[in-house]
Amino acid sequence: MQAHFDVIIIGAGHNGLVCGALLAKRGKRVLIVEGSAATGGAAGTHEFAPGFRASTAHLLHLMPRALITALGLEQQGLRFAATRMPTTALSAEGNHLSLAADAVAAASPADAAAYPAFTARFTRLAGALRPMLGAPPPRLGTDAWSDRIALLKLGWQVRRLGRRDMRELLRIIGMNAYDLLEDNFSSPLLKGALAFDATLGANLGPRAPGTVLTWLMRQALESADGNTGLAQPVGGMGGLTDALTRAATAAGAEVRTGTRVERVLVADDRVTGVVLGSGESLLAPVVVSNADPKTTFLDLLGPEHLDTGFVRKVDHCRARGVTAKLHLALDRLPAFLNLSQSALKGRLLFSPSMAYLERAFDAPKYGEHSAEPALEITVPTMNDPTLAPSGQHVLSAVIECAPRDLRAGWDGSKDAYQALLLDRLEALAPGLKESVRAVELLTPLDLERRYGNRGGHWHHAELAFDQFLFVRPVPGAAQYATPVQGLFLCGAASHPGGGVVGENGRLAAQAVLAKAV
Template sequence: MATASPQARYDCVIIGAGHNGLVCAATLARGGRSVLVLEAAAQVGGAAVTREFAPGFRVSAGAHLLHLMPADLLRELKLESHGLEWAAQGMATTVLVPGGARLSLGAEEAGRGLSPEDAEAYSVYTARMRRFAAALVPMFSRVPPRLGTSAWADRIALLRLGWQVRKLGRRDMRELLRIGGMNVYDLLEENFDSAALKGALGLDAVLGANFGPRSPGTVLTLLYRLAGEFAAGASGPSQPRGGLGAFCDALAKAAAAAGATIRTGAPVASIRVEADRAAGVVLESGENIDAPCVISNADPKTTFLRLLGPRYLDTGFVRRVNHIRARGLAAKLHLALNRVPVFSGVSEAGVRGRLLLAASLQHIEHAYNHAKYGEFSAAPVMEITVPTANDPTLAPVGQHVLSAIVQYAPYALKEGWQSGRQRCLDAALDGLERYAPGLRASIVAAELLTPADMEAQFGMAGGHWHHGDLAFDQFLMVRPVPGAAQYRTPLDGLFLCGAGCHPGGGVMGIAGRNAAQEVLKVSQNSA
């Protein structure tokens, strides 16, 4: 990204050019604000970047699929005219089943490989979960209401939420309230026989989270994920050509086209405070940038505890920020392969989709047990993609890349990642080899990004993908913490726009857009 000519003063400075920061920048620039985005890394995207991890092999270093970005947001920012191309859309899900049987959950082949009873139950379950998820959708694009105020806007927002649930009708509302607090293990046991199906659905509930399927509240996290996908309105998991990095490049171009300035390689050291309001930022180079409005795409802990500092905040607020649960448990595995990986019983089409490695709910729960005690899973569960199956540009001709989210790998590994890294990698490769015999022999290079690596490379406290667990006590009006859940913070002029805010993590962009709208509202009121 070109360094624009330095300007003395901007209306808004955004810390971090992650996807939310870029969406926020584009929205603010479209709203007529002068915007500067400061990115510490050499490229935009934050944890949604495409990187070369072995000579000639490139991969999305963090998230590897796009399934939560709302279609209207993509249209609004005209990303396709800014270079976004799709390598694959509406990717099917295939469940890796021991022994090579096959279970598909994709759009076309949904339910293939299930018993008639399970197939029937699956279609009932899917329809019901979609209805529930749809009820939660309207709250995604809104600023969450504050609790305990007497403002009408807050009351109406709360009533609207209640009305969405009531509108489901008596039977569905009862069912939603019944399962809302349950764990996903029990819910799936109630519905299905197939261990593979339960494993696959259970994995979606805990992917990227500090939970096992038996953890309380995991039905809600699953519903929340479904609601996010539903809100996206797109055709399911998609893969941008050139990886997630290319997607963020398109976002950056959209932001720049709207008038925002983006500077990479410009790490922010601190947020400057004058007369008890944000006045700008200081870069690590010592450069001062003035702006009456500072918007942080960094996670809440980094923003408040490191960039701003507790001395500008009240003790109770700092205590809440300090208690945000944001210890990452997901590692990212990247393999450079000299041939296309072959999974037993999985068709060529299956390899172009999303592969889930979770043999059963017990498998996931056992994998999680290790993490609870500071160990990585002996037999990890995974979400696997082969990006080169859809986008050959990511590897040398005829060669391939495998990208997998590997759970569980705790941020604070008891033995330390120095010695643990190779053993964790081996455990992941052993797990893969069981479903893809001969995979090991085709490996040219391997990279494992642990949560500790993610923290170091992407600046996310705890290496947590979502800047904090998406859990009942960290949702909505309490995300990230009360007092900062409406994108504003206790410090006037400082806003949050990252995944740590409602509606949360995943490459979604709604937090960035909601934050921008809040900034526009506040600055209009004060203008």
């Protein structure tokens, strides 16, 4: 039978779009099939109340400038409402701390002296990992020269740090963020805010081993040359994914929204296409999945096409969401205690100490949400008024920690949790509750239902030592190809991990071109 396409991509999240655009640019006949009505996945912008729009993923800071340029996204309409957004660590008493290097002196003179040196060294150490995040992870124990060279390159990058930094990298890489920060700083507010970034995407608090590695990986992507820093595209994150959609279609890819893939077709142990929800079969020798690994292998492909050991690995891949998202439609600007209005153009973190953050991560271990959540807050309308009706505002908050599998179940608990979150915000910004016109709370269960990622984890698979690099998401599928010929992964669970990075999509496209078509 004649193939309808060279490549079918399941899902138009930003990674599926990057992969599709790059393959189409190389002359492949590409179809991108998206189950929901819009493209972008968690990196889209949606209207959550009449006239009020928000992005689930609200800050762009990990996507390499080179990828934005290679895809011509600015020519496709990508604009930034803000770049290099500053961060303020909020304190409940109003003694906030700007994380700008010259402002940390307010915390303590000792921290003021230590902070620039620590940041510079940490960025240098992270830089040694950076080349590894822009390349497929090498396979271990093979005789292939490409794998040997990739491992040698990694060793060389670390060696190039010089003896002192190399020793420091090896000392800290397996450590927990808590001990590292205790060794370097005294201000609880500063340590709490830095630990927040170290643990984002993990399911473990700052005392857990491996949280320095999570932080190094984030820093490596964030501080790459030419990057935007914390940025907000015009139109929210959907401004990025709309530009990506245009880049894919301009290159010749077809994008079908509102079309769910029900099954991946296999014949003689190789992929032959997909079956859509409508029952229609579409044929292609290559299928790339932007869906998470459990959905891809267990639901869409079916374990009968895989060996038992591989199925067990997929089953064991941890993807337990503990992050929720809150969007508020406000009829006026929130007034945080003792905080200047201009700080609202940046990012606000509420993680006032490492102990506070550790306790927030404790709750999900027992099937509970934290009564004292840690928050990452933005007010996107400060930089981009088009996101709300004139004079009104949107507050967007990432919330740690609320487990997908809440012991009491979300159905009967969501309203109370929402009230708790509004109370917490009211304590930080008195009068806020009175200005709320509409609320959208997305628990990890809601995120799972909306974006179709099993477990509701925002990165499809937890960011953890044992789920990084050569083993992300699982051994046997860490280089984008999978055990089934013609089936590839490109989503957040593949290397270099979650977040709006796009490198997964680019590297998956590279793997497809190298192996399959």
